[in-house]
Amino acid sequence: MTSLKVQFAADGHSAVEVKPETHLIDALLQRHLEVKQLCGRRGLCATCHVYVTKKPESLTETTPREAMTLSVLTGARANSRLSCQAKVIGDDVEIALPEGLYIDSFESLEKLIGQRTQVPILHPVTGDVLVAANKIIIRSSVEKLEHLNFDIAKVQLKNA
Numbered sequence: 001m002t003s004l005k006v007q008f009a010a011d012g013h014s015a016v017e018v019k020p021e022t023h024l025i026d027a028l029l030q031r032h033l034e035v036k037q038l039c040g041r042r043g044l045c046a047t048c049h050v051y052v053t054k055k056p057e058s059l060t061e062t063t064p065r066e067a068m069t070l071s072v073l074t075g076a077r078a079n080s081r082l083s084c085q086a087k088v089i090g091d092d093v094e095i096a097l098p099e100g101l102y103i104d105s106f107e108s109l110e111k112l113i114g115q116r117t118q119v120p121i122l123h124p125v126t127g128d129v130l131v132a133a134n135k136i137i138i139r140s141s142v143e144k145l146e147h148l149n150f151d152i153a154k155v156q157l158k159n160a
């Protein structure tokens with residue numbers, strides 16, 4: 001078998017073809033989806049989280065580290081995977097992305113002050129909804145989230 005299809009549940013996202021044993025995250029990147037990879041593909045953050053909507057058996061089994069991260073990740077379900085940990089080993093796995101935009105730093109959240117978010121703004125490590133969809137981001141709510149940099153720094157430290 002020379003290539004395997006990865007399907008995307010969202011409308012307008014056609015399948016991509018990957019070589020066997022390719023990490024699922026590379027199929028997302030091949031599809032030009034923005035994946036922040038905050039932890040450097042180490043299975044420690046929320047930014048590559050996907051839901052497997054069909055053919056979960058076409059992926060390698062969940063790793064212990066992945067299971068641990070998913071167990072504390074807001075929004076995780078029974079069909080959740082971390083796409084940097086799962087490898088494609090069969091045809092026609094179908095995935096859906098959680099709705100939302102992961103911020104990668106407190107500064108990037110600050111830059112959104114005054115704007116109305118179309119989608120929820122999500123914490124990049126826990127997946128928590130920091131700002132709900134269709135809300136205008138105001139300075140006082142952003143200031144309440146200033147402690148976030150600490151969590152993000154901790155994840156980056158683990159990569160060092």
Ligand code: FES
Binds near residue numbers: 041045048049084085
């Ligand atoms: S990039 Fe962080 S868990 Fe996959």
